[in-house]
Amino acid sequence: MIYNEEYETMPREALEAIQLRRLQKTVARVYNTVPFYKKRFDEVGVKVDDVSSLDDLRRLPFTYKDNLRDNYPFGMFTVPMDDVVRIHASSGTTGKPTVVGYTARDIQTWSELMARTLMAGGATRGDMIHNAYGYGLFTGGLGFHYGAEKLGASVIPISGGNTKRQVMIMTDFGPTILTCTPSYALLIAEVAEEMGVDFREFNFKAGIFGAEPWSEQMREEIERKLNIKAMDIYGLSEIIGPGVSVECIEAQNGLHIFEDHFIPEIIDPDTEEVLPYGTPGELVFTTITKEAFPVIRYRTRDISVLYPEPCRCGRTIVRMGRVQGRSDDMLIIRGVNVFPSQIESVIMEIDGIEPYYQLEVAREGRLDTLTVKVEVNEKVFSDEVKNLQNMERKLEKNIKEMLSVSAQVKLVEPKSIQRSEGKAVRVIDKREI
Amino acid sequence: MKVEQISIFLENKAGRLAEVTGILGREDINIRALALADTSDFGILRLIVNDHEKAKQVLKEQGFTVGRTEVVAVEVEDRPGGLNNILQILFENGINVEYMYAFVQQSGQNAVIIFRFDDIDNAVDVLMQNGVTVIGGEKLYAM
Numbered sequence: 001m002i003y004n005e006e007y008e009t010m011p012r013e014a015l016e017a018i019q020l021r022r023l024q025k026t027v028a029r030v031y032n033t034v035p036f037y038k039k040r041f042d043e044v045g046v047k048v049d050d051v052s053s054l055d056d057l058r059r060l061p062f063t064y065k066d067n068l069r070d071n072y073p074f075g076m077f078t079v080p081m082d083d084v085v086r087i088h089a090s091s092g093t094t095g096k097p098t099v100v101g102y103t104a105r106d107i108q109t110w111s112e113l114m115a116r117t118l119m120a121g122g123a124t125r126g127d128m129i130h131n132a133y134g135y136g137l138f139t140g141g142l143g144f145h146y147g148a149e150k151l152g153a154s155v156i157p158i159s160g161g162n163t164k165r166q167v168m169i170m171t172d173f174g175p176t177i178l179t180c181t182p183s184y185a186l187l188i189a190e191v192a193e194e195m196g197v198d199f200r201e202f203n204f205k206a207g208i209f210g211a212e213p214w215s216e217q218m219r220e221e222i223e224r225k226l227n228i229k230a231m232d233i234y235g236l237s238e239i240i241g242p243g244v245s246v247e248c249i250e251a252q253n254g255l256h257i258f259e260d261h262f263i264p265e266i267i268d269p270d271t272e273e274v275l276p277y278g279t280p281g282e283l284v285f286t287t288i289t290k291e292a293f294p295v296i297r298y299r300t301r302d303i304s305v306l307y308p309e310p311c312r313c314g315r316t317i318v319r320m321g322r323v324q325g326r327s328d329d330m331l332i333i334r335g336v337n338v339f340p341s342q343i344e345s346v347i348m349e350i351d352g353i354e355p356y357y358q359l360e361v362a363r364e365g366r367l368d369t370l371t372v373k374v375e376v377n378e379k380v381f382s383d384e385v386k387n388l389q390n391m392e393r394k395l396e397k398n399i400k401e402m403l404s405v406s407a408q409v410k411l412v413e414p415k416s417i418q419r420s421e422g423k424a425v426r427v428i429d430k431r432e433i
Numbered sequence: 434m435k436v437e438q439i440s441i442f443l444e445n446k447a448g449r450l451a452e453v454t455g456i457l458g459r460e461d462i463n464i465r466a467l468a469l470a471d472t473s474d475f476g477i478l479r480l481i482v483n484d485h486e487k488a489k490q491v492l493k494e495q496g497f498t499v500g501r502t503e504v505v506a507v508e509v510e511d512r513p514g515g516l517n518n519i520l521q522i523l524f525e526n527g528i529n530v531e532y533m534y535a536f537v538q539q540s541g542q543n544a545v546i547i548f549r550f551d552d553i554d555n556a557v558d559v560l561m562q563n564g565v566t567v568i569g570g571e572k573l574y575a576m
């Protein structure tokens with residue numbers, strides 16, 4: 001089902017004409033109102049009038065996360081605070097958060113995009129949405145909330161945490177759409193099982209999961225354990241929050257980017273060269289309708305790939321592949337780039353293993369060491385030492401083959417790896433560099 | 434003529450074994466035999482208890498990974514060469530022993546050894562045909 005048929009299935013030519021007009025407006029807006037952008041544009045010698053085609057986007061300078069931090073808290077806003085109706089912030093791993101603002105029209109835009117997202121994921125106005133994304137400074141909770149109301153669905157603003165109560169509400173209210181992080185979806189199912197409740201008996205038909213990297217194997221596990229269709233969603237607060245792109249329930253194959261609001265590019269993270277469709281690299285977004293907080297060529301640090309082929313759901317907008325990892329999360333182990341999601345794919349290939357793992361990187365002398373801790377559950381447990389050791393060796397061999405990096409796999413007791421209700425702690429880096 | 438054994442996954446952390454025996458003790462479960470196989474980073478604790486159903490349940494509740502396996506309890510004459518005699522029978526019949534360990538109690542004058550076989554039915558047949566005494570579960574748990 002398509003919420004906004006006109007814009008989501010628009011012929012490319014018409015879409016690109018709209019994109020160009022909106023890009024030109026945005027470029028003028030940031031140049032004239034944000035000192036940071038004026039300075040950057042002047043430095044590289046590009047003028048507002050230079051943008052006469054979409055290809056001219058490449059002439060504009062990139063915006064980095066550090067630039068947002070340097071202008072903390074409100075230096076990147078294009079409007080006076082009088083026109084700002086909402087402020088969100090993303091937690092930084094170090095220091096100050098990144099602060100973003102919304103005008104009333106931005107909130108309308110975002111709500112529309114989230115209504116599109118929900119409908120792409122299988123929701124209609126007749127659905128009841130159990131929204132377990134966190135409400136607060138984080139964009140997840142409120143983003144889904146406004147989209148659900150815009151769609152006309154019934155939203156349960158339960159937020160994250162208190163999982164037993166979540167299971168009770170699911171039992172009593174019978175929601176049909178679940179929205180939360182993928183690891184929290186599995187945690188809810190686990191808690192339900194402990195409470196003696198069969199999650200598959202619930203009314204849920206679909207779930208939209210994001211805000212952390214996950215894998216195809218994790219999708220299969222969620223779909224099996226929760227008996228729902230699981231869609232991947234992408235977004236980040238610097239662009240708008242959730243609602244940048246989402247998978248459709250018809251194909252579940254790549255996330256449709258709402259290109260009438262955001263222009264995506266894929267670049268080589270080292271050379272910053274723009275890469276063609278189909279080549280993996282770092283995602284870069286330019287917002288073209290945002291008022292309070294537009295960004296020009298924002299380096300997301302997320303590794304993905306774009307493919308332009310129309311989808312069988314009818315949408316003509318470009319799709320991005322599942323995010324392969326963040327260049328921030330990217331571990332460089334003995335010179336090899338390693339994403340936690342790649343290790344997860346290897347682990348999940350073994351029947352019965354659950355996605356509870358942790359990567360521990362350390363340094364012995366001058367050599368990096370990678371230890372992959374994997375929890376042993378009843379399905380993979382054996383009373384014979386050799387069987388468990390064979391599993392360890394097999395995982396080590398597969399990791400070596402897939403990633404060209406040597407790892408030591410260590411089996412650990414169930415629930416010994418920290419569970420989190422929001423994002424999972426996948427990596428512990430003990431190296432002092 | 435088979436005996437139930439439970440096995441528990443343990444990380445090599447101080448005190449984990451004592452935790453298991455503590456839980457079983459509190460629940461009034463009697464350990465009849467115990468063997469720990471360990472590697473540099475994990476161990477597998479194998480137990481024969483008087484109530485394996487309950488043991489499995491309480492250990493699972495405490496978050497342990499617990500498995501169940503069928504093993505064979507064999508009477509071995511308590512004299513030099515007693516065990517060798519049995520191993521010889523198994524070898525000659527091409528039966529592979531995965532692991533074995535001793536039972537705490539004697540059966541009369543005889544020692545009791547617990548065997549884990551791949552092909553348990555065939556192993557029991559061969560042992561009995563060769564006049565070896567195999568002790569059934571009920572008798573063993575009560576010994």
Ligand SMILES: [Zn+2]
Binds near residue numbers: 248311313315
């Ligand atoms: Zn589609």
